[in-house]
Amino acid sequence: MTKPAVVWSPRYACDIGAHVFPITKYGLVHQRLLAEGWIAPGQTLEPPPPTRELLAAAHDGGYLDDLDALRWTPRTMRAEMPLTREIVDAFALGASGTTLAAREAMARGVAVHVGGGLHHAYAGHAEGFCYLNDLAVAARAMQREGLASRIAIVDLDVHQGNGTASIFADDPDVFTLSLHQERNYPSPKEPGDLDVGLDDGTDDRSYLAALAPALERVWAHGPRLVLYQAGADPFEQDVLGGLSLTFAGLEARDRAVIDGCRERGIAVVTTLGGGYARRIEDTVRIHATTCRCALEAASR
Numbered sequence: 001m002t003k004p005a006v007v008w009s010p011r012y013a014c015d016i017g018a019h020v021f022p023i024t025k026y027g028l029v030h031q032r033l034l035a036e037g038w039i040a041p042g043q044t045l046e047p048p049p050p051t052r053e054l055l056a057a058a059h060d061g062g063y064l065d066d067l068d069a070l071r072w073t074p075r076t077m078r079a080e081m082p083l084t085r086e087i088v089d090a091f092a093l094g095a096s097g098t099t100l101a102a103r104e105a106m107a108r109g110v111a112v113h114v115g116g117g118l119h120h121a122y123a124g125h126a127e128g129f130c131y132l133n134d135l136a137v138a139a140r141a142m143q144r145e146g147l148a149s150r151i152a153i154v155d156l157d158v159h160q161g162n163g164t165a166s167i168f169a170d171d172p173d174v175f176t177l178s179l180h181q182e183r184n185y186p187s188p189k190e191p192g193d194l195d196v197g198l199d200d201g202t203d204d205r206s207y208l209a210a211l212a213p214a215l216e217r218v219w220a221h222g223p224r225l226v227l228y229q230a231g232a233d234p235f236e237q238d239v240l241g242g243l244s245l246t247f248a249g250l251e252a253r254d255r256a257v258i259d260g261c262r263e264r265g266i267a268v269v270t271t272l273g274g275g276y277a278r279r280i281e282d283t284v285r286i287h288a289t290t291c292r293c294a295l296e297a298a299s300r
């Protein structure tokens with residue numbers, strides 16, 4: 001049995017100034033997995049810097065030119081993030097990270113990316129803390145490399161995966177599921193293959209009851225690979241989310257996706273997505289639990 005790949009880079013922790021996005025979480029999640037013995041020293045793979053060709057499979061050339069030149073334009077200005085070389089490079093590296101994790105998952109069955117999930121980035125513009133859509137970049141890379149044609153993106157962030165839905169609107173091979181809080185950013189939503197808008201305050205039970213039939217639709221698509229955006233922001237203590245999931249509910253969510261893939265022989269990659277709990281240690285705990293669920297599932 002092969003060990004699952006874990007992908008991460010210390011360079012994900014770029015300087016974004018004072019910001020609601022807890023950029024240190026990537027390193028903290030990785031550290032926690034190491035400290036708890038879920039991953040061994042030396043097990044982590046660092047992604048290479050992405051090529052232009054890799055990013056261009058999901059993003060428009062003009063937009064990539066703006067990012068390269070750090071130009072403040074209508075395409076870059078909606079990120080709600082500073083526009084610096086370090087930040088663009090860090091998120092580009094994250095797109096390479098999800099791609100590496102996808103490639104590893106196709107070989108080993110499971111891969112964990114301690115990063116990624118930047119689902120609000122469109123082909124041609126930044127949005128909602130997201131410059132580059134790592135999920136889309138990875139999916140397109142797997143298609144181009146001939147590793148997987150039928151793919152599903154399972155997006156369980158509290159916010160709808162609008163960029164991802166838009167990028168794959170005309171691709172029948174990539175199924176996009178988003179289960180999110182209806183009355184939250186983005187507005188309007190971008191129609192994906194399956195959108196489930198949840199009421200404010202949705203609890204564990206109602207959430208899991210909505211997730212089960214949605215996952216049935218994912219399985220019916222027949223994907224070889226699932227890219228899982230495991231946002232931590234459906235958590236009841238999240239400052240940007242209005243759902244009421246507990247730690248246990250979020251773990252049950254993770255297991256439904258990851259174990260569901262494993263039972264069906266579908267390769268699965270976990271990515272982190274959003275997470276803005278009042279206490280950063282709660283966000284870190286939720287993300288680390290997703291990673292642990294994937295690592296445990298791989299060892300069964």
Ligand SMILES: [Zn+2]
Pocket residue numbers: 157158159231233273274275
């Ligand atoms: Zn979010």
